[in-house]
Amino acid sequence: MFSKILIANRGEIALRIIRSARELGVKTVAVYSEPDKNSLHTLLADEKICIGPGRPSDSYLNIPVIMAAAEVTKAEAIHPGYGFLAENPRLPEICGSAGITFIGPSAHIMRLLGDKNRARQEMIKAKLQVIPGSDKIITDIDEAKATAKKIGFPVILKASAGGGGKGMRIVRAASQIEEQFSIAQAEAQAAFGVPSLYMERFLEVARHIEVQVAGDGKGNVAAFGERECSVQRKHQKLIEEAPSPFIDEKFRKKIIKAAKDAATFIKYQSLGTFEFLVDENKNFYFMEANTRVQVEHPVTEMIYNVDLIKEQIIIAADNELSLSQNLESSGHSIECRINAEDPETFIPSPGKIDFLVLPGGQGIRVDTAAYTGWRIPPEYDSLIAKIITYAPTREQAAQKMLVALEMTTIVGIKTNISLQIKILSDSDFKKGDYDIRFMDKFFTKKQVS
């Protein structure tokens, strides 16, 4: 096992990684930007080192400075968390040449799955069902028109360098394809520096369901059950749960097998997530794969009684999967993301937390780096806490969440807690009767009432 690792991240995920590392007897180095001087990860790590100003590109995204911090502190490995450098193949590459272990997949796997068109083609080879679409990058408008005609409207144009909803355009009719293609190409070029687009048929009614995997890079893969992530707004997930209320045991076996086969096919290494769209008839289609630990990993941890971050560190240290390949889950877990933002306008609300009371008790977990007196810096995302509940049934986990949300007090900044309470109280949510259109419908319903 490593004796010391550096955490190239901040906030709740930095604390989450410190916790698992300490349980493994591994010392930690926190890196922080100037506005994060009083952030909790700098207080709880064994060592800390300032890596620059608040702007992400000057600190948490600055590879040379992070490598220098690892060398100065003699850290043997780097954990990137999520966001920031987590899916940048340059980091594992440079770690390799510096003799430092990157806690995550190889640069090769990252490039393969980070290119969403390439990932799609690779998953066809792995015999996964993908959404009907283009078989390569579409380079001009004539090709776009011909492909759309072949697969049928509505279609969706996606940036190959995108993912997570960035750089997508839905096209509902042939008359719009020329305009939408040009816009999407320009957007992809501006956002990612690459104009590459691919096309899929747009599924109007679908659920976003993802499967957690862990692999050793040698073809051994453990696949966990699914997470249901359809409650999202503008591609930001708000609530995740495991298992999905939509999935029965027979279907679960099929989707887990698909993810496991896919990860085995590419000899996946480290923690990863395979995302699927599931239609009304329970057809499931590979959408994209993420090569990092995800924000919503706790719901899987709760029902499988596993510490995924610990496993991720062990895989990186030993090149071996210590997990049993027959995993069993029980109960139900729900996660609500608490954001520092106006619950109606969604405008971020950074500032000082004057008073903070977090919920607790049986089956309640809070992953956060917030504390009374902390000033949330405006430079970073607005996620300030994740409340996670666990109970034998979905109804009990949801009831527990409602009480936990009501017993949470955050004074000084605006949060989305009141919105989360309304979602948990919604009759369709309570029934588990929702898909990716849920939040749009939810806001429409609210206008009417």
Ligand code: MV4
């Ligand atoms: C889709 C889709 C329907 N059809 N692709 C969104 C995030 C990124 N991972 C891909 N996403 C989607 N891809 C096809 N072919 C629906 C989504 C999607 C979505 C789209 C519009 C509005 C909200 C959405 C929420 C989740 C997924």
